[in-house]
Each structure stands twice: as structure tokens, then as C-alpha cells.
Amino acid sequence: MNRVYGVIGIKAKMANWNADFTGRPKSTSNGDIFGSDKALKYPMKKMWMNNEKKVLFVKSWKENSNGIVPNQLGERYATLFSEIDKKTTTTKEVMTNLFKCIDVKNFGATFAEEGQNISITGAVQFGQGFNKFDNTNIEIQDILSPFADSTKDDAKQSTLGTKITVDEAHYFYGFSINPKNYDEYKEILGDDFKGYTKEDYEEFKKVTLTSATAYSTNSKFGCENEFALFVECNDSECYLPDLSDYIKFDSQKREVDLSKVEELIGDKGDIEVYSNPYKLKVITTKTHKNIFTKEVIEK
Numbered sequence: 001m002n003r004v005y006g007v008i009g010i011k012a013k014m015a016n017w018n019a020d021f022t023g024r025p026k027s028t029s030n031g032d033i034f035g036s037d038k039a040l041k042y043p044m045k046k047m048w049m050n051n052e053k054k055v056l057f058v059k060s061w062k063e064n065s066n067g068i069v070p071n072q073l074g075e076r077y078a079t080l081f082s083e084i085d086k087k088t089t090t091t092k093e094v095m096t097n098l099f100k101c102i103d104v105k106n107f108g109a110t111f112a113e114e115g116q117n118i119s120i121t122g123a124v125q126f127g128q129g130f131n132k133f134d135n136t137n138i139e140i141q142d143i144l145s146p147f148a149d150s151t152k153d154d155a156k157q158s159t160l161g162t163k164i165t166v167d168e169a170h171y172f173y174g175f176s177i178n179p180k181n182y183d184e185y186k187e188i189l190g191d192d193f194k195g196y197t198k199e200d201y202e203e204f205k206k207v208t209l210t211s212a213t214a215y216s217t218n219s220k221f222g223c224e225n226e227f228a229l230f231v232e233c234n235d236s237e238c239y240l241p242d243l244s245d246y247i248k249f250d251s252q253k254r255e256v257d258l259s260k261v262e263e264l265i266g267d268k269g270d271i272e273v274y275s276n277p278y279k280l281k282v283i284t285t286k287t288h289k290n291i292f293t294k295e296v297i298e299k
Helices: 037-050 072-079 089-100 102-107 179-189 198-214 259-265
Strands: 004-012 061-064 067-070 106-115 118-122 125-126 130-131 138-148 158-164 167-179 223-233 248-250 256-257 269-275 281-283 287-290
Touching: 004 198, 037 061, 037 102, 037 106, 037 130, 037 198, 072 089, 072 106, 089 106, 089 179, 102 198, 198 223, 198 248, 259 281
Parallel strands: 256 281, 269 287
Antiparallel strands: 004 167, 004 223, 061 067, 106 118, 125 167, 130 167, 138 158, 223 269, 248 256
């Protein structure tokens, strides 16, 4: 398959899509709110795990003399495959297993463990997801705990906490998929390794349309997939910039205008658009589908 480019849109309403270490929505030094690529990848990994697919780079736990603690990378690898033996385990064996993990197959890996030093540049690369909504406000709610402060023996009142959200934000992530990133591994791993395939792309596409909506925690409830754009290039010489920069978003109308994107792409690739038609209007001349039902939206 040829390169794929696209944009993933996430809406957050009274939710916190990606918090910094202070609990506030992540932002640049200029105050522009954005979500990291890690915030987008995590719900995808959780959905893959729920579908019983192998996922390597996710926190897992073990119990030892120190209590319940996170696994090390090698230990996580061992739970999926087997322990690495410094004397007998080959790099080819480890690399073959790494590509069996769906998160590695998509996003790549840095694996430095037990005498192995493997770096895989992922076929799928995400940019940062900037909020294009003009009037986003940060809401801070005081929360009363039902318990007294356990650090104070004379505490007479229960403790207070805070919940920080945005009233509304619309994040747009540009991404690219370059299957040629894995061409060198075909020579190393042999005929059993097919590289990044059409089936891999379809699996990736599925989670990009649903994983944020499916992943509901206290802070993420209110975050959902609302938009997706996929451009499958017609030939191997198709090179496109970050398409999220060319999307125009009208905050008053909740409207996405893809005119500049379509002009930029021209006849370089086949365009497919998904959106939540009940909350978002999309201006496009291309195939436009309901992100929930996958049915074509009639113009």
C-alpha cells in the first residue's frame, strides 16, 4: 500500500482530554491548548487490549516484596511472550515478537532490555492535536471528599479536591502512515513478515474512529471522536504536509471547512471523511460518512 495522510478530531465537553502535571489542560507557553500524541494513542491501545490483541507499551502490574508495582519493559515483554535469555535469545526473535504487538506495528518501539537494543520507527506518526475552538474556558470544580485528612490526627473536616476541565474544546491531530518504514525489516525477518499491510491500516482506521468515545474515565467522559479524514495516496511519490493546519474550523457554527485541504490534495489521493453529523457540520465535496453508523451522509 502507498502512504496515507489524515486528521483525527476529538471533542471535549466538560472534560479534560490531556492534563499536564498540575491537572490543567496541556497548553503551550502562549496559552494554546493542545493534546499530545500519547493522549490519542492510549485509548487506541486500551481498545486493542479489550479486543485481546497484544499491546506492549502499556502499564501493567506485578506484586513483589515492595507491594504492587509496575512491570519493567522486559517483564511486560515476558508476559506476552517469554523471558529474554541473554545467551540464547536472538535479536531477530525479539524483533519478530515486537512486530506481533499491534501498538509496535503501528507506532514503533524503543526496546533496550536484556542485551537487546532495538529501535523501530513506526509506520504511523502523529502530530500534536491543537484545539481550534476559539472560546475555550478552563473550569475548576471544588470536590468535597467524604474522608478526613489521613495525615492529620486532629482533622475535624473532610478534605477538598478539585476537578479541572474545559467547557468545550475541539482537538485536531494530523497523522501520516508510511509503510516503507518497514521495508528494511522484510529483508531481516524474511518472508513471514509482510510489513505494514492493508489489514493493519484497516485495524488502525477502526480504532481512530471509536477509541476516544469508548474510553470513558472520570476526566475523559465527554471526550469523543467527532471527525476523521483519510487520504490514501495514488502513488508512492505522494508527499503531503500536516493536513490539520489546512482545516478551517468555525467555532460559532461548529463547522469544519475542508476546502483548502481538498485544493491541496487535488488528484494525489482518495479522500474519505467521517464526522458526527448531529453536532458537527462538514463542508466537503468528498465521500462523507457518519462516524457512528459508517453510512454515507447524503449531500
